[in-house]
Amino acid sequence: MTISPLIDLDNLVSPADRTSAWHQTIKDNYFGLDITFKSGRKPAGNIAYARFGEIDISAIESVAQHHARTPPLIADNADRLFAMILLRGSVTVRQSGRERTLHPGSLAIYDSAVPYEADFTDDEHQLFCLQIPRQRCDAVLGAGSHYTNVVLDEERGSTVIAAYFRDLARQFESLSLEHRAQMTACGVEFMIDALAGRLFGLRTSRRTGTSRTPSWTNLAATMM
Numbered sequence: 001m002t003i004s005p006l007i008d009l010d011n012l013v014s015p016a017d018r019t020s021a022w023h024q025t026i027k028d029n030y031f032g033l034d035i036t037f038k039s040g041r042k043p044a045g046n047i048a049y050a051r052f053g054e055i056d057i058s059a060i061e062s063v064a065q066h067h068a069r070t071p072p073l074i075a076d077n078a079d080r081l082f083a084m085i086l087l088r089g090s091v092t093v094r095q096s097g098r099e100r101t102l103h104p105g106s107l108a109i110y111d112s113a114v115p116y117e118a119d120f121t122d123d124e125h126q127l128f129c130l131q132i133p134r135q136r137c138d139a140v141l142g143a144g145s146h147y148t149n150v151v152l153d154e155e156r157g158s159t160v161i162a163a164y165f166r167d168l169a170r171q172f173e174s175l176s177l178e179h180r181a182q183m184t185a186c187g188v189e190f191m192i193d194a195l196a197g198r199l200f201g202l203r204t205s206r207r208t209g210t211s212r213t214p215s216w217t218n219l220a221a222t223m224m
Contacts, residue, residue, distance in 0.1 A: 006047040006058070018043035022062075029058075030082070030131065031112045032073035038064040041123065050172075052181040055188055056131040059169060064125075067118040074113055081132045081148075083109045083191060085162050089125030093118045096145040105159035107191065108151045109137065116149075128165050132188055140192050147195060157194050164190065 007025045009018045019035075022043055026033055029049060037043050045062025084091070085107040092101045093108065095116035102108060109132070110116055141147045152158040164187050172180055 004049060006049045008046040009044050009062075010046065015042070029056075030129075031069070031080075034068040034070060034073070036066045038066070041065070050180075052184045054133045054136075055181075055184050057165075057184055058129045059126075060129055061124070061126045062120070063123045065120050067116075067120075069112065069114075069116045071115055074115065080112055081109055081134050081137055082112060083107060083128075083130045083132060083188075085128040085130070085158075085165060087126040087128065087162060087166065089120065089122030089127075091118055091120045091125065091127075093149055095149040098149045100149050100151045102151060103153070105162050106151050106153050107158050107161060108149055109147060109195065111145065111148045114145065114148065128162075128169075130184075130188060136188065137192055140196050141199065147199060150195065150198060152191075152194055152198055156198050161187065161191050161194060 006029060007013065007021060009022060013021045019037065022045065023033075023035055025047065026035065029047075041063045043063070045060070047061075048059045050057055084093075084102065086102040086104055088104055090101055090103050092099065093110065093116060095110055095114060100108065137147065152161070168183055168187060175183065
């Protein structure tokens with residue numbers, strides 16, 4: 001499967017239908033959100049999407065808007081987490097009693113089963129969004145809200161991870177389906193291990209207590 005367009009508001013949707021089309025696309029492919037475009041902003045944006053095994057990856061561009069995942073909307077996707085890797089613009093997110101702002105290169109993991117708000121303040125924001133099975137994170141980080149809305153930034157290697165996914169997206173067409181899935185999964189493990197370092201100071205699994213060698217290292221060695 002290749003990364004394919006889910007929606008292109010600017011070129012494929014009439015102006016009168018853009019707000020409702022954006023809402024419906026988000027709901028159908030991710031989960032329900034209350035979305036408000038900032039005053040005076042015309043709805044605009046596009047989403048490209050692919051699914052590899054258990055992981056969904058999207059490239060999203062849009063204008064300033066506010067998202068709210070409210071209690072009435074929760075219960076449709078409780079087994080999924082999502083990681084946001086910001087490439088352009090800024091976004092302030094409130095979840096798990098924390099308010100954090102992401103800047104280009106920053107990333108964090110959020111829980112769709114817990115209320116949150118996200119305020120995208122820039123008219124040209126761009127990000128990668130990855131939907132990840134909860135058990136992948138819990139196996140390394142332990143279950144709970146302690147790892148949601150914890151920001152990884154440049155000194156924690158976030159820009160390296162952002163560059164990894166940016167380069168991976170550029171190379172998708174030249175990779176086999178098997179390697180697309182492998183490299184996506186490796187990037188997710190890379191991200192989770194970096195978050196473990198941010199939380200615990202060591203890249204170790206809380207479940208096993210054993211040192212983890214990221215599989216992206218092993219895979220890269222086999223490809224050289």
